[in-house]
Amino acid sequence: MAGREIRRTFAVFPMGSVMKLTNFSARQIRYYEEQQLITPDRNEGNHRLFSLDDIDRLLEIRDYLDEGYSIAEVRDIYKRRKDAHRTEDAKARRLLRDEILNSGPFRQQPHKSNTFNK
Structure with missing residues (x-):
């Protein structure tokens, strides 16, 4: 895996940052996880951590929903x-x-x- 691809998969963003970047609520993000559309990592305290790929996926989900899917x-x-x-x-x-x-x-x-x- 190339360095750039590895960096995109590092789970470093907490829920609050992802909410700001995607304009989704925490509940919506948890729902998409329940629906197995995203699979964020968890830290030692069991808090979700998201990667750039997860954020891209959430933005893509938003696009699909906006298109009526x-x-x-x-x-x-x-x-x-x-x-x-x-x-x-x-x-x-x-x-x-x-x-x-x-x-x-x-x-x-x-x-x-x-x-x-x-």
């Missing part, structure tokens, strides 16, 4: 994205495996027939 529809959108991402990951792993198996010392040799010349 229901929470159920938003959840379906994220589920389809996650499923598509899994499918893409599986394809990439298959391609990489095939590439490795067909190159270098892992190259598969064609199977020789055991027939004898008569």
